[in-house]
Amino acid sequence: MQNQNLSLINKIIDSDIFFSFKKSPTAIISSLILLIIFFCSFFVEIIAPYNPFDPSSLSLMDAFTPPSWSEGGTRNFLLGTDGQGRDMLSTILYGSRISLIVGFSAILFSLILGVTLGLTAGYFGGRYEMFVMRITDVQLTIPSILMALLVDGIARGIISRELHDQMAIYVLIFAIGISEWPQFARVSRAATLVEKNKDYVSASTIIGVSNLMIMVRHILPNILRPILVIGTIGLALAIIAESTLSFLGVGVPPTTPSLGTLIRIGNDFLFSGEWWITFFPAIFLVLLAFSINLLGDWMRDTLNPKLK
Amino acid sequence: MSFLKINNLSVNYIMRKETVFAAQNVKFDVSKGEILGLVGESGSGKSTVGNAIINLIDEPGKISEGSIFIDNIDIYKDPKTIKTLRGKKIGIIFQDPQTSLNPLLTVGEQLIETIQTHLSLNKADAKSRAINLLKEVGITDAENRFDNYPHQFSGGMRQRVVISLALCCEPELLIADEPTTALDVSIQSQILDLIKNLTKKRNLAVILITHDMGVIAETTDRVAVMKKGILVEIGPTKEVLGNPKAEYTKSLVSSVPPTNKKINRFNVINKINENDNQLNLKILNRWKKKELNDQNLVEVKNLKKSFHDGIFSESSSKDVVAVDDISFNIKEGESFGLVGESGSGKSTIAKMIVNLFKPTSGEIYFDKVCINKITDKNIMLKFRRQIQMIFQDPYSSLNSRMKVYDIIAEPIRLHNTLIKENELKDYINDLLESVELTKKSADRYPHEFSGGQRQRISIARALATQPRLLVCDEPTSALDVSIQAQILNLLKDLQEQLNLTILFISHDLPVVRQMCDRIAVLRYGKLCEISDTENLFLNPSNSYTKELLHLMPKIESIYETR
Numbered sequence: 075m076q077n078q079n080l081s082l083i084n085k086i087i088d089s090d091i092f093f094s095f096k097k098s099p100t101a102i103i104s105s106l107i108l109l110i111i112f113f114c115s116f117f118v119e120i121i122a123p124y125n126p127f128d129p130s131s132l133s134l135m136d137a138f139t140p141p142s143w144s145e146g147g148t149r150n151f152l153l154g155t156d157g158q159g160r161d162m163l164s165t166i167l168y169g170s171r172i173s174l175i176v177g178f179s180a181i182l183f184s185l186i187l188g189v190t191l192g193l194t195a196g197y198f199g200g201r202y203e204m205f206v207m208r209i210t211d212v213q214l215t216i217p218s219i220l221m222a223l224l225v226d227g228i229a230r231g232i233i234s235r236e237l238h239d240q241m242a243i244y245v246l247i248f249a250i251g252i253s254e255w256p257q258f259a260r261v262s263r264a265a266t267l268v269e270k271n272k273d274y275v276s277a278s279t280i281i282g283v284s285n286l287m288i289m290v291r292h293i294l295p296n297i298l299r300p301i302l303v304i305g306t307i308g309l310a311l312a313i314i315a316e317s318t319l320s321f322l323g324v325g326v327p328p329t330t331p332s333l334g335t336l337i338r339i340g341n342d343f344l345f346s347g348e349w350w351i352t353f354f355p356a357i358f359l360v361l362l363a364f365s366i367n368l369l370g371d372w373m374r375d376t377l378n379p380k381l382k
Numbered sequence: 383m384s385f386l387k388i389n390n391l392s393v394n395y396i397m398r399k400e401t402v403f404a405a406q407n408v409k410f411d412v413s414k415g416e417i418l419g420l421v422g423e424s425g426s427g428k429s430t431v432g433n434a435i436i437n438l439i440d441e442p443g444k445i446s447e448g449s450i451f452i453d454n455i456d457i458y459k460d461p462k463t464i465k466t467l468r469g470k471k472i473g474i475i476f477q478d479p480q481t482s483l484n485p486l487l488t489v490g491e492q493l494i495e496t497i498q499t500h501l502s503l504n505k506a507d508a509k510s511r512a513i514n515l516l517k518e519v520g521i522t523d524a525e526n527r528f529d530n531y532p533h534q535f536s537g538g539m540r541q542r543v544v545i546s547l548a549l550c551c552e553p554e555l556l557i558a559d560e561p562t563t564a565l566d567v568s569i570q571s572q573i574l575d576l577i578k579n580l581t582k583k584r585n586l587a588v589i590l591i592t593h594d595m596g597v598i599a600e601t602t603d604r605v606a607v608m609k610k611g612i613l614v615e616i617g618p619t620k621e622v623l624g625n626p627k628a629e630y631t632k633s634l635v636s637s638v639p640p641t642n643k644k645i646n647r648f649n650v651i652n653k654i655n656e657n658d659n660q661l662n663l664k665i666l667n668r669w670k671k672k673e674l675n676d677q678n679l680v681e682v683k684n685l686k687k688s689f690h691d692g693i694f695s696e697s698s699s700k701d702v703v704a705v706d707d708i709s710f711n712i713k714e715g716e717s718f719g720l721v722g723e724s725g726s727g728k729s730t731i732a733k734m735i736v737n738l739f740k741p742t743s744g745e746i747y748f749d750k751v752c753i754n755k756i757t758d759k760n761i762m763l764k765f766r767r768q769i770q771m772i773f774q775d776p777y778s779s780l781n782s783r784m785k786v787y788d789i790i791a792e793p794i795r796l797h798n799t800l801i802k803e804n805e806l807k808d809y810i811n812d813l814l815e816s817v818e819l820t821k822k823s824a825d826r827y828p829h830e831f832s833g834g835q836r837q838r839i840s841i842a843r844a845l846a847t848q849p850r851l852l853v854c855d856e857p858t859s860a861l862d863v864s865i866q867a868q869i870l871n872l873l874k875d876l877q878e879q880l881n882l883t884i885l886f887i888s889h890d891l892p893v894v895r896q897m898c899d900r901i902a903v904l905r906y907g908k909l910c911e912i913s914d915t916e917n918l919f920l921n922p923s924n925s926y927t928k929e930l931l932h933l934m935p936k937i938e939s940i941y942e943t944r
Contacts, residue, residue, distance in 0.1 A: 272778040273778045292781050292784075296783055
């Protein structure tokens with residue numbers, strides 16, 4: 075077993091993708107940043123110096139402490155505190171976890187929905203394909219953030235106020251997911267159209283393999299590359315969408331703040347001089363989205379050189 | 383005095399893991415009025431040499447050594463020299479006329495552009511020159527066709543335009559890289575005749591790069607044989623092909639299917655396994671061999687297939703009729719050949735027999751059952767396992783994301799759901815052995831194999847369901863001749879051992895002659911004639927068949943006096 079693992083590692087190190095990874099400083103730096111961010115958000119309970127959601131550890135006396143290096147800052151709060159005395163560093167880390175969870179879940183949701191519809195549309199063709207593709211056309215004319223706002227607004231109307239705070243995160247995932255799926259449907263349909271005319275698909279049909287198995291076992295693995303590429307770039311978009319919605323106040327509730335919520339809270343104090351409350355979460359968000367985007371660009375260039 | 387002289391040319395491609403020596407110490411010369419054939423299998427470096435002459439070697443390729451002289455000028459000494467030579471003194475003809483012309487410009491505009499780049503002529507003079515050129519390469523009504531776009535020309539006509547482009551600045555050297563490979567036999571011979579005539583008339587030095595020994599035999603004066611970047615043998619065509627000295631040339635010549643007789647097996651000199659003469663296939667132990675009866679396995683009656691052109695046109699007048707009222711029978715145990723040029727509908731018939739398309743009208747009977755009207759999935763599955771197919775392109779016919787083991791296991795699992803894992807493993811090993819692949823192949827992915835090996839995997843997959851009919855759609859046309867000989871031998875062996883019935887589809891007449899018992903000739907979706915193979919080749923009755931037989935390039939033609 076260990077031998078097998080070793081040979082797998084060797085194979086990865088030897089592969090062309092790893093080679094181009096080694097040669098691309100942007101890819102290395104951005105994936106390093108992402109690794110650190112993912113690690114910190116995942117083990118936030120251990121890493122964060124404070125738990126900002128534990129009221130007993132908060133003290134209003136600490137409120138509006140500036141970052142440690144500026145005048146009036148203390149070493150206890152590296153990036154300062156917000157209006158309730160919460161440590162900014164800890165809140166950012168907790169917030170980024172929520173942002174990442176929402177982003178990943180939303181992109182996974184739209185990926186599954188989009189690929190399923192796109193793959194079947196491309197494979198079966200005919201009226202079904204027309205129907206699906208016209209829906210994507212219509213939806214693509216509406217900016218995705220408006221789409222997400224619409225879905226979120228409808229959900230607010232349906233779900234009662236008490237339930238809404240608990241459900242907010244799921245509503246958000248659904249709203250962002252539903253606004254992103256046409257991208258995946260289009261790409262997977264186009265790739266399916268290419269793949270389904272190849273002889274290996276005909277060979278499987280002649281053998282008698284069922285349509286479902288052809289799609290899952292044969293076509294899907296062959297169209298994954300372009301889908302992964304737009305999936306990565308889509309992840310950055312989803313995280314930004316989440317922050318935008320939270321900034322507008324329709325995302326996650328302020329009791330469990332995400333990055334967007336933190337920026338909104340800090341926005342109120344921006345002009346009274348407490349710049350750090352909005353600045354650090356914003357920088358963090360930019361860093362996160364930028365790294366994902368750079369990594370996605372590198373993936374596109376490596377996996378699909380023709381798109382360059 | 384030789385016009386082109388290549389001295390110890392070496393071209394290297396420095397890759398990440400290794401350096402590929404595409405050409406090593408290649409040395410030859412070409413005189414005016416002479417056609418030199420450059421022949422070799424894929425990867426032999428024949429195109430690399432051609433590209434080196436016109437400085438078209440792509441990164442990371444590099445000329446590491448040697449020199450090229452044209453008219454006693456070293457073309458690599460000064461990088462500017464080649465620019466003035468290319469297009470002017472050297473004309474180039476590429477393989478695919480589809481892509482070597484710009485589809486957005488008319489033929490005339492492209493000609494004038496090239497002429498004015500190299501010669502200082504005004505537009506009117508350039509135009510009259512262009513029209514004369516088009517006439518010279520055999521384009522009728524050149525004045526009117528001058529303003530046509532490339533898509534308005536047929537494949538052969540387009541290649542004529544490409545030739546006129548290559549000739550437009552009075553070149554003295556013409557490099558033709560597989561100029562007829564993308565064309566049908568009848569057009570191929572016209573183009574080759576044109577090149578021959580032009581060589582004489584204009585006193586050109588011509589390098590003809592091709593893999594086709596028949597073309598070499600009929601066209602060239604001298605031939606250079608290349609293998610893996612090394613020049614193996616060079617000499618007058620008659621000598622090299624008729625009495626080859628190098629071991630490699632011998633094996634190459636013996637792999638070419640003879641056009642004038644039927645041989646039992648190809649004489650393959652470099653066999654993979656020395657001991658594969660014993661034809662006891664292990665697979666026979668589990669093969670439920672059907673006794674051959676003297677009956678028709680396949681009966682095709684009044685088969686018709688038309689494709690609807692466009693979504694909006696309701697009328698049937700625009701339909702493209704691919705197969706028009708065709709009937710034939712295939713006896714159990716025979717190999718039946720379908721021959722025709724591109725667009726003759728031969729592949730469409732194959733796809734209807736394996737049930738990828740439904741015919742527009744007509745019936746296909748397999749073992750007395752009309753299979754194109756079956757709607758029940760389970761009954762269909764029963765017939766699916768009896769009819770299998772081998773495809774032309776060995777690259778797209780295997781799923782590159784699956785291991786060979788899974789590719790071959792798929793049909794077995796599907797048709798024998800109770801099979802146990804270790805039994806399946808044995809079965810796959812036997813199948814691999816019967817197509818002369820090692821057991822280790824099962825663990826690898828298709829991209830680790832060469833074209834010929836992939837085709838063997840394809841055959842193993844087709845045999846996995848123990849079919850009675852094997853449809854082979856141009857199974858060797860993407861392969862090199864030596865590999866083709868091996869695959870054809872394998873198919874013959876398997877047919878004898880396993881009592882298979884084969885439907886063999888090809889455009890290549892010599893190959894069909896070696897493989898088939900009976901042959902049907904198709905043209906534009908209509909049946910021209912059906913006849914026993916030997917009878918067809920000796921006394922063809924249909925005029926189209928006669929023409930095809932007359933035009934096919936014959937390697938034997940070197941023995942005739944020219």
